[in-house]
Amino acid sequence: MAPDGDEESDESNDSKDESGRSSFSHLADRVRNSSTENAQESDRQERSLASLADSVRQKSAANTQDTADPSVDNTESEEWDVVDGGDTNATAPTTDAKTEAVLELIDGASNVLIKGPANCATEESLCSRLMAARPEEKVDLVLLLVNESPSERLSFLQNYITNPISDISVIYVQTYDRQDKHEEFSDISIKRISDPTDLRRIGILTSKAMGARQDSPNQTVLCVHSISDLINAAKDNQRVFRFLHVLLGRVDSTGARAHYHFDPDRHANEIVQTFVSLFDTVLDFDEQGSLSLE
Known part of the structure; x- marks a missing residue:
C-alpha cells in the first residue's frame, strides 16, 4: 500500500496567570495521590497542569462504561477533544x-x-522484547514514530524482531524536511503527519490503527518512539500530558499492549516526575544493561 499523507495544523497560544500556575512537581504529587478534588475553572482560555490533571481524571471516571467502537469517527473525535482543550x-x-x-x-x-x-543497546533490546507479546505468537504492530523515520524503525524490525509479524501500521510524525524513502516497505500503511503540534490528529490516527485490529486473533502492540521527541516537537507540556492520558486509556479499551520510550536526561527533573506519574509500570534502565522496576 502506498503511504498516505495526513496533514493538519493545530496552533495553541497558552497564557498562564500567576494565581493559576502550578509546577510540574505539584501535578505529579496530585496524580500519584489520585486526588478527586475538582479544580476551580479559570476565566482564561488555559488551565495549569495541576487543574488539568484533575479534570481529565474526573472525565475518565465518568466514562468508565465506554465500550464504543474506536473506529467510529465521532466517538474518537469527542475523546481526543481533550488534547486540544475543546x-x-x-x-x-x-x-x-x-x-x-x-x-x-x-x-x-x-x-x-x-x-x-x-x-543504546539496552533500549533496543527492551523494545524488541516488549514487541513480542508471547514467544512465537504473531503480533499486529502499530508504530507511532516522532523524529525517527519509518525506514529506520522498519529496518530495526527486519533485523531484530524474532516473533512473526502479521500486520504493521505506522503513524509517522515528521519533524524535519528531509524526505524519507521507504519504497521497500510499500505493503505497509504509513500515515504521515507533517505538523508535530497536531496532537489530536496523531491521537485519532493511532487510535484508529489499534481499533481496526480488535477483531484480529493476534495481540496488537503499540510502540511510541518517543515521548521525549514528542515533548520537544510539540513544545506544549500540557497538551502532551493530555495526549498521553487519553492514549493510555485507548490502549486499555482496545485490549492492546503498549510501551513508550522516554529519555529522562533530556528533561528537567520535575517534568520527568510528572510524565512518569502517568504510568503504573515503569522500567528504568541504563546503558550498562541494568534494569529495575519502579
Whole structure:
C-alpha cells in the first residue's frame, strides 16, 4: 500500500496567570495521590497542569462504561477533544535472566514506560522484547514514530524482531524536511503527519490503527518512539500530558499492549516526575544493561 499523507495544523497560544500556575512537581504529587478534588475553572482560555490533571481524571471516571467502537469517527473525535482543550546481518538483542524475570513480573501490564538513555543497546533490546507479546505468537504492530523515520524503525524490525509479524501500521510524525524513502516497505500503511503540534490528529490516527485490529486473533502492540521527541516537537507540556492520558486509556479499551520510550536526561527533573506519574509500570534502565522496576 502506498503511504498516505495526513496533514493538519493545530496552533495553541497558552497564557498562564500567576494565581493559576502550578509546577510540574505539584501535578505529579496530585496524580500519584489520585486526588478527586475538582479544580476551580479559570476565566482564561488555559488551565495549569495541576487543574488539568484533575479534570481529565474526573472525565475518565465518568466514562468508565465506554465500550464504543474506536473506529467510529465521532466517538474518537469527542475523546481526543481533550488534547486540544475543546515510525541482513544483525543478531537479535538478548536479555539476561534478571531482565527476563523483571519482564515476567509486568507480563499483564498494558502500558509500560521504558525510561533510560536513548539509542543504546539496552533500549533496543527492551523494545524488541516488549514487541513480542508471547514467544512465537504473531503480533499486529502499530508504530507511532516522532523524529525517527519509518525506514529506520522498519529496518530495526527486519533485523531484530524474532516473533512473526502479521500486520504493521505506522503513524509517522515528521519533524524535519528531509524526505524519507521507504519504497521497500510499500505493503505497509504509513500515515504521515507533517505538523508535530497536531496532537489530536496523531491521537485519532493511532487510535484508529489499534481499533481496526480488535477483531484480529493476534495481540496488537503499540510502540511510541518517543515521548521525549514528542515533548520537544510539540513544545506544549500540557497538551502532551493530555495526549498521553487519553492514549493510555485507548490502549486499555482496545485490549492492546503498549510501551513508550522516554529519555529522562533530556528533561528537567520535575517534568520527568510528572510524565512518569502517568504510568503504573515503569522500567528504568541504563546503558550498562541494568534494569529495575519502579
